[in-house]
Amino acid sequence: MSAVVDATDLEKSYGETTALSGASLSVSAGEVFALIGPNGAGKTTLVRALTGTTEPDSGAARVLGESPAAIDRDRLGVLPQDFSPPDRLSARELLDYYAGLYDDPRDPDDVLADVGLTDAGDTWYEDLSGGQQRRVCVGATLVNDPDVLFLDEPTTGIDPAGRRTVWRLIEDLADAGTTVLLTTHDMAEAERLADRVGLLADGAVVARGTPAELVAEHGGSSRLTITTTATPEAFADLAYPVERPARGRGPRGARADGALVVRDVGPAEIGTVVDYLEERGLEYSGLTWAEPDLEDVYLALADATERDRTGRADRNGDGEADADDLARAGETA
Numbered sequence: 001m002s003a004v005v006d007a008t009d010l011e012k013s014y015g016e017t018t019a020l021s022g023a024s025l026s027v028s029a030g031e032v033f034a035l036i037g038p039n040g041a042g043k044t045t046l047v048r049a050l051t052g053t054t055e056p057d058s059g060a061a062r063v064l065g066e067s068p069a070a071i072d073r074d075r076l077g078v079l080p081q082d083f084s085p086p087d088r089l090s091a092r093e094l095l096d097y098y099a100g101l102y103d104d105p106r107d108p109d110d111v112l113a114d115v116g117l118t119d120a121g122d123t124w125y126e127d128l129s130g131g132q133q134r135r136v137c138v139g140a141t142l143v144n145d146p147d148v149l150f151l152d153e154p155t156t157g158i159d160p161a162g163r164r165t166v167w168r169l170i171e172d173l174a175d176a177g178t179t180v181l182l183t184t185h186d187m188a189e190a191e192r193l194a195d196r197v198g199l200l201a202d203g204a205v206v207a208r209g210t211p212a213e214l215v216a217e218h219g220g221s222s223r224l225t226i227t228t229t230a231t232p233e234a235f236a237d238l239a240y241p242v243e244r245p246a247r248g249r250g251p252r253g254a255r256a257d258g259a260l261v262v263r264d265v266g267p268a269e270i271g272t273v274v275d276y277l278e279e280r281g282l283e284y285s286g287l288t289w290a291e292p293d294l295e296d297v298y299l300a301l302a303d304a305t306e307r308d309r310t311g312r313a314d315r316n317g318d319g320e321a322d323a324d325d326l327a328r329a330g331e332t333a
């Protein structure tokens with residue numbers, strides 16, 4: 001299938017700062033592609049290069065077969081990260097305003113309903129909550145019924161219910177054939193919405209694939225997280241590897257302090273670990289078992305990049321600092 005969105009070796013620097021260092025990706029028709037990566041990795045710059053709001057220093061960007069600057073704007077929907085429409089309009093007036101920019105726009109009331117804001121149509125934009133404002137902004141990208149949608153952190157600041165509204169909306173759009181490229185820091189969002197995910201690190205896409213492929217390749221093994229003040233040394237005789245969880249990766253999102261992770265424990269083997277704790281009198285207040293997920297992929301690859309920041313090392317000796325090196329760095333962390 002031909003690519004609807006295509007970036008090849010994009011490079012972009014702002015003075016001394018390299019924002020893109022050879023970023024490549026391609027998104028097929030009707031696909032939802034999620035771009036993830038640490039702050040400053042270059043996600044917004046890549047979206048801007050693909051939507052014609054910044055000119056790359058080198059490389060090629062194509063959307064619907066055209067250069068972004070040449071594309072028919074009726075066919076694109078773009079939600080910038082820092083989109084800030086005029087405050088002194090109601091939500092409906094604002095959508096009316098954006099609808100007026102196109103030849104054949106959708107009915108703004110339908111768009112309001114799509115983003116779950118029918119009841120807030122007469123509320124001034126400035127009086128909406130931050131999450132409601134973001135939903136209106138998502139709506140503003142839909143008034144022209146675009147073929148391709150670029151959403152830079154669409155759900156940042158939106159509460160869980162509103163986030164689900166936007167997720168369902170994106171799923172419906174994708175089902176109807178809209179091609180979507182979104183950026184997110186929310187791994188659950190990427191895992192739920194994306195057909196494929198690309199991880200951007202230091203300006204390059206260092207891993208890409210379906211969430212399942214990425215998890216299988218880079219996610220590591222299952223995690224049994226034990227909430228305990230015991231040290232890893234107390235588990236020296238346990239037949240499974242024990243480690244401190246990655247930063248911020250405690251049970252149910254709690255801080256990682258006071259938690260240990262036992263790897264490679266199958267669901268049927270959890271009892272063995274419980275017996276070990278009981279036999280040795282090791283106190284614990286919680287046990288959580290989880291399959292590896294996209295967050296594990298992110299932590300493995302993005303943390304590896306962070307560690308390699310001083311020089312993107314060629315760890316596998318193939319002459320290139322690439323995704324394999326990053327994966328290797330993740331494995332040996």
Ligand SMILES: Nc1ncnc2c1ncn2[C@@H]1O[C@H](COP(=O)(O)OP(=O)(O)OP(=O)(O)O)[C@@H](O)[C@H]1O
Pocket residue numbers: 014017018019037038039040041042043044045046081
């Ligand atoms: N207009 C600009 N002028 C100077 N530097 C910029 C500009 N835009 C981006 N940068 C720099 O380029 C790098 C990439 O920024 P970018 O906003 O693309 O990252 P990001 O992955 O979207 O980050 P975040 O997750 O924080 O939104 C950063 O170091 C940033 O400071």
